[in-house]
Amino acid sequence: MDLTTPALLFPAISLLLLAYTNRFLTLAQIVRQLAADRTSPQLVARQIPGLKRRIGLIKYMQTFGVVSFLLCALSMLAIYAAYGPLGNALFGLSIIALAVSLLLSLWEVVISTQALSVVVEDIERRRPEA
Structure with a gap:
């Protein structure tokens, strides 16, 4: 493996961290909105x-x-310093950490979807019958 192999992950990981930050900011906004909501304490x-x-x-x-x-x-750094086996091991650990991060992301999406279902149920419950 040469130096360019781990370098390929840099843009992907950077974009992933940006996406995670956006999810956090959106979640913070939702929490603040729910904290201010006095109309639906059961929904909150x-x-x-x-x-x-x-x-x-x-x-x-x-x-x-x-x-x-x-x-x-x-x-x-290890590959650059001619410590190839260490560089390979660190790259493998990097891929494992990335995979764990992605699995956690999937779990968070599932929970987010469940939360949307709760909101939809509340909307249906409050909707006047036609």
Whole structure:
């Protein structure tokens, strides 16, 4: 493996971290809106457990993404310094950290989808019968 192999992951990991940050900012906005919502306390109460799980998952998604980025950079450094086996091992760990981050992201998407279902149910419940 040469130096360009781990370098290929740099743009992908950077974009992934940007996407995770956007998800966090969106979630923060949702939490603030729910905190200000005084009209549907039952809906807010149903959302809280999922929001807590999503906040924790996003924290770990970002952590594993950053670890993956760091390991990738260290892999490049090791390869540059002619420590090929160490570079290969660090690159492998980087890929594993990236995979964990992506799996956590998938889990967060599932929880997010469930939260949308709760909102849709509330809308249907409040909708006047036609």
